[in-house]
Amino acid sequence: MDGDAGGTSPDVVWQPGLIERDERWESTGQQGATIWFTGLSGSGKSTIASACEGLLVASGRAAYMLDGDNIRHGLCGDLGFSDEDRGENMRRVAEVARLFADSGTIALVALISPYLAGRRNARAIHEGAGLKFLEVFVDTPLEVCEERDVKGFYALARTGQMPGFTGVDGPFERPEAPDLVLTPDDGPAVAAATRVLDLLA
Numbered sequence: 646m647d648g649d650a651g652g653t654s655p656d657v658v659w660q661p662g663l664i665e666r667d668e669r670w671e672s673t674g675q676q677g678a679t680i681w682f683t684g685l686s687g688s689g690k691s692t693i694a695s696a697c698e699g700l701l702v703a704s705g706r707a708a709y710m711l712d713g714d715n716i717r718h719g720l721c722g723d724l725g726f727s728d729e730d731r732g733e734n735m736r737r738v739a740e741v742a743r744l745f746a747d748s749g750t751i752a753l754v755a756l757i758s759p760y761l762a763g764r765r766n767a768r769a770i771h772e773g774a775g776l777k778f779l780e781v782f783v784d785t786p787l788e789v790c791e792e793r794d795v796k797g798f799y800a801l802a803r804t805g806q807m808p809g810f811t812g813v814d815g816p817f818e819r820p821e822a823p824d825l826v827l828t829p830d831d832g833p834a835v836a837a838a839t840r841v842l843d844l845l846a
Contacts, residue, residue: 677745678845679745681779693841700838711753712756720737738754759815782823784827827841
């Protein structure tokens with residue numbers, strides 16, 4: 646049965662619809678799930694998630710990428726980068742991904758998500774609702790991420806203009822038991838994406 650597996654506001658009751666999850670999924674011909682990509686800025690999370698989205702859509706499956714930068718343009722536009730705000734950012738994204746997965750869509754979350762507790766919570770939100778959650782660690786060495794530095798963030802962080810930047814003077818807690826680890830040795834994005842999608846089989 647569909648329900649609210651995450652946090653709740655006081656005096657709010659989950660409103661069930663007339664359509665059960667199994668009916669929704671049968672109508673789309675697929676089961677929903679969330680694939681959560683974590684890693685440093687510049688690790689390749691968004692590139693691989695985008696490749697996954699392309700492969701899924703090309704095969705006739707509904708998928709949507711929730712990119713960390715894009716989310717901060719709207720849903721999380723009011724949040725900064727303190728520990729508390731980062732935690733709230735992860736919580737909001739996890740809740741939205743859960744709704745996508747419940748609808749029968751494959752949600753592809755590309756988010757630095759530096760804290761173990763936040764990623765555990767994201768998994769618990771999904772598993773508590775009976776939804777598949779897969780954590781993919783894009784394990785790209787810091788020096789490689791800095792060489793890419795397509796957004797110029799590492800250069801700013803190294804000169805003190807972006808304090809608390811993950812991987813420089815901000816923490817990144819490595820996943821303890823991810824469902825998949827990808828490194829630069831796994832080849833181009835499409836090859837890595839194929840390995841990711843094998844997890845859905």
